Amino acid sequence: MxxxxxxxxxxxxxxxxxxxxxxxxxxxxxxxxxxxxxxxxxxxxxPPIPAHNSLTEEKVELGNMLFFEPRISSSGVISCATCHNPALGWSDRIPRATGHDGQIGERNTPTVLNSGFLGAQFWDGREPDLEGQALGPIQADIEMAMDLDAALERLEEFELYQEKFAEAFPGDDNPINKDNLAQALASFQRTLNTxxxxxxxxxxxxxxxxxxxxxxxxxxxxxxxxxxxxxxxxxxxxxxxxxxxxxxxxxxxxxxxxxxxxxxxxxxxxxxxxxxxxxxxxxxxxxxxxxxxxxxxxxxxxxxxxxxxxxxxxxxxxxxxxxxxxxxxxxxx
Amino acid sequence: MxxxxxxxxxxxxxxxxxxxxxxxxxxxxxxxxxxxxxxxxxxxxxPPIPAHNSLTEEKVELGNMLFFEPRISSSGVISCATCHNPALGWSDRIPRATGHDGQIGERNTPTVLNSGFLGAQFWDGREPDLEGQALGPIQADIEMAMDLDAALERLEEFELYQEKFAEAFPGDDNPINKDNLAQALASFQRTLNTxxxxxxxxxxxxxxxxxxxxxxxxxxxxxxxxxxxxxxxxxxxxxxxxxxxxxxxxxxxxxxxxxxxxxxxxxxxxxxxxxxxxxxxxxxxxxxxxxxxxxxxxxxxxxxxxxxxxxxxxxxxxxxxxxxxxxxxxxxx
Known part of the structure; x- marks a missing residue:
């Protein structure tokens, strides 16, 4: 739908x-x-847009910000765009993903290009959709190594994020939450098609x-x-x-x-x-x-x-x- | 001049x-x-353009590429733009620079914005100009941690860099060298003014x-x-x-x-x-x-x-x- x-x-x-x-x-x-x-x-x-996460300009803009936001990593320098680098085909062009403290994972970074067309996310398909995928690397010890609540608290500190989350999710009393973080990131990624x-x-x-x-x-x-x-x-x-x-x-x-x-x-x-x-x-x-x-x-x-x-x-x-x-x-x- | x-x-x-x-x-x-x-x-x-490094479109374009190039770091994921992040005022908005393997340096990352106007580079002024500055973070153990010859060899592997260096430095037989790497990066940075x-x-x-x-x-x-x-x-x-x-x-x-x-x-x-x-x-x-x-x-x-x-x-x-x-x-x- x-x-x-x-x-x-x-x-x-x-x-x-x-x-x-x-x-x-x-x-x-x-x-x-x-x-x-x-x-x-x-x-x-x-790609197909799920009924529970309509694609809006506001979500895409917010997701675009969050995708490049390194302060939702525990080091403060790793963002989604570090491994999914737009200069490198939205991937990293190294054998295996390198994240927090230089730790090297077991798998090659998949490109996010056209990832909205995939029926399962990650090499092992452990998430069915981009909403499920989005929060994984933020929390993974060898990637962004960030506690999700800490990430949300960090975002909450910024008035601009308070505004942008409120604009993207106008029905929510506390729009800076993990579901909306996932929805915004997924929405942005659904626009990255070729x-x-x-x-x-x-x-x-x-x-x-x-x-x-x-x-x-x-x-x-x-x-x-x-x-x-x-x-x-x-x-x-x-x-x-x-x-x-x-x-x-x-x-x-x-x-x-x-x-x-x-x-x-x-x-x-x-x-x-x-x-x-x-x-x-x-x-x-x-x-x-x-x-x-x-x-x-x-x-x-x-x-x-x-x-x-x-x-x-x-x-x-x-x-x-x-x-x-x-x-x-x-x-x- | x-x-x-x-x-x-x-x-x-x-x-x-x-x-x-x-x-x-x-x-x-x-x-x-x-x-x-x-x-x-x-x-x-x-800013003032030094006589030994005229500002050309070709150098700026090449410098722009190199500034975003993580493969001149030993991890393959850290570029100049990691700490001098255009989304964050061309700096990193964390207290002290965080580089190779998550090592944290002693000093706050200075913005590269308008850095061509500075009469001395780095907090301690150890380099007089952007050409001198450019090669420092690539080699610093706690930043990009890359041997300079290895960085040049890596660039040499790519035909596109062979072309772009040749276009930017048409007089040189072996244009992929450390002086030209520095000149291209300095040229790009001289365009980052506000x-x-x-x-x-x-x-x-x-x-x-x-x-x-x-x-x-x-x-x-x-x-x-x-x-x-x-x-x-x-x-x-x-x-x-x-x-x-x-x-x-x-x-x-x-x-x-x-x-x-x-x-x-x-x-x-x-x-x-x-x-x-x-x-x-x-x-x-x-x-x-x-x-x-x-x-x-x-x-x-x-x-x-x-x-x-x-x-x-x-x-x-x-x-x-x-x-x-x-x-x-x-x-x-």
Whole structure:
């Protein structure tokens, strides 16, 4: 269900680009790959918005502030944007997340780009949605290491946050609370999408938006079976699959469910913007996309992919990089 | 000597605001405080540019990238912008700088805003200019903790940096070197200025740009002698003065010169944007501007300032907050 009261320049600009893309439909001759294209979905401009957290300009603005707010970490210098760095594809481009006191976690930081399209959050899917996700890293000992009540008290100290929370959650007597913190952060993150990648333009009918090698890569992606798990608008089924990539001893979803059947299972990662969100895999041990494709062939498809096919698939994956979303570096209080 | 080939939208916008401010000159009746105004200087739009590092668009763009580049830290997550955070007045708003592995330094992070106007860099003035300053925090064990050669090697890995350094330093065979790293960072920082604060507009003739209390604060600032050290366009003489603020055992400039006469001496800090660069003093132990003004009266002017005068001076100091400068969140490679 879509509840949105959002009207921002970024979204208007996105809508204009969409019109332009649609206008291009049918100009070039069809390339005969319609059966392949039909297996994919272009990325919408917004993910599904949950009924309990309507998307408003006020929440997005507040969430934008909070995303860049280091004082909700116990050191006072780590914010969401430290690991989900907009300069680095909204991720960190290091193997494993590095947080409070330089502690290094077990897993690679997932990008927040298009994360509203995921049906489960975190590598192990331990939260179903962005509201659930938002409060995790703030409290995690190896990330922001902050007691949630202390974070809320810190925000309460600032008149500007009192105003912005009241504006974003007008019905609440005490709007600075953990649910609203989560809702604001989730709302901001739902605006961090990258539609109109070359591949989206291709799916919408611009036959020249991707080149011949990239089209061969798309075909190989379908024919070899990558698409079995990497499906839907974000190229993930949001489901869990067992894999032990080189160097990983991480038990994955087993940690969440305690069910032996979930041992070593991880949520299929989105492939949107995969070209700019290296390194790869749950342990971030894989530096290049070519290597990642080869490993996935070996581990998930039980097949040694040839060099040329790897190059083609990699070229295709680069067409999934969209324009980075608009946001503000906020003036914090 | 001014060498500049810079023509950026930000500077053009600034020039337009300047024209608007000048157009306002003489509209309001003079307030009779010309003798006070004559003791001050409005902030120019650019600081002095050294002859050996002309300011070019290419250097500024590269410096902007490097300023946000965490991979020149040994953890891979700390950049210049971590402590000099544009969301926090280009400083960090915590008492003392917190860097590599959460180590906490001895001193409060100075803002980089208008730092090109300072005649000496760092609290202890150990570097004369921004070129000298730039490489310090990268190598400091408690800040970015990076070997400089390792930082240069890391940059060398990226084609985009190879291109950008070559464009910024077209005469060099091996442009990715420490001098150019310093020059690019210094060039970017020289664009981070905040002219056209309310007080600048007042100095340029807009008699209503600051209110009566702020004008009383300006007068008290002159009459009590604050202006003896806080003089010139950045409200600092860039000179060194002995002070031991509450809680500080820091020997200051003595560490640099070994000269007993420099014991406990610190460079006069700029007062530009002091309203948004709390907390205060070399140890960051002073939370409010009112307290800071009282401490300075006591320690430097040997005088217990009255509450009303403290309020007036504080109000005046808030008129020194200018519009935050334009910059890009870069798309890093």
């Amino acid at each position: 879509i509840h949105t009261a959002l009207a921002r320049p970024a979204l208007i600009a996105a809508a204009v680009s969409l019109s332009a893309a649609l206008a291009a439909t049918g100009v070039a001759a069809d390339d005969g790959l319609g059966d392949y294209r039909d297996r994919f979905e272009p990325l919408p401009h917004l 539609p109109n990648s070359p591949f989206d333009r291709y799916l919408r009918g611009d036959m020249n938006a991707i080149n011949d090698q990239e089209k061969r890569g798309m075909q190989a992606f379908v024919d070899t079976g990558c698409i079995a798990c990497h499906s839907g608008p974000a190229l993930t089924d949001s489901n869990f699959w067992a894999i032990q990539v080189p160097g990983s001893t991480d038990v994955g979803r087993f940690d969440v469910t305690g069910d032996e059947a979930d041992m070593y299972k991880f949520r299929t990662p989105t492939l949107r913007n995969v070209g700019v969100t290296y390194p790869y895999m749950n342990n971030g041990a894989t530096e290049t996309l070519e290597e990642a494709v080869a490993i996935m062939g070996r581990e998930m498809l039980n097949r040694e992919l040839e060099g040329e096919m790897i190059a083609d698939i990699t070229a295709f994956l680069h067409t999934l990089t969209g324009k980075m979303p608009e946001f503000q570096v906020p003036a914090l209080p | 001014i060498h500049t080939a810079l023509a950026r939208p930000a500077l053009i916008a600034a020039a337009v605001s300047l024209s608007a401010a000048l157009a306002a000159t003489g509209v309001a009746a003079d307030d009779g405080l010309g003798d006070y105004r004559d003791r001050f200087e409005p902030l120019p739009h650019l 002219p056209n604060s309310p007080f600048d507009r007042y100095l340029r003739g807009d008699m209503n740009a600051i209110n009566d209390q702020e004008k009383r604060g300006m007068q008290a600032f002159v009459d009590t002698g604050c202006i003896a050290c806080h003089s010139g366009p950045a409200l600092t003489d860039s000179n060194f003065w002995a002070i031991q603020v509450p809680g500080s055992t820091d020997v200051g400039r003595f560490d640099v010169t070994g000269d007993e006469a420099d014991m406990y001496k610190f460079r006069t800090p700029t007062l530009r944007n002091v309203g948004v660069t709390y907390p205060y003093m070399n140890n960051g132990a002073t939370e409010t501007l009112e307290e800071a003004v009282a401490i300075m009266g006591r320690e430097m002017l040997n005088r217990e300032l009255e509450g009303e005068m403290i309020a007036d001076i504080t109000a005046f100091l808030h008129t020194l907050t200018g519009k935050m400068p334009e910059f890009q969140v870069p798309a890093l490679p």
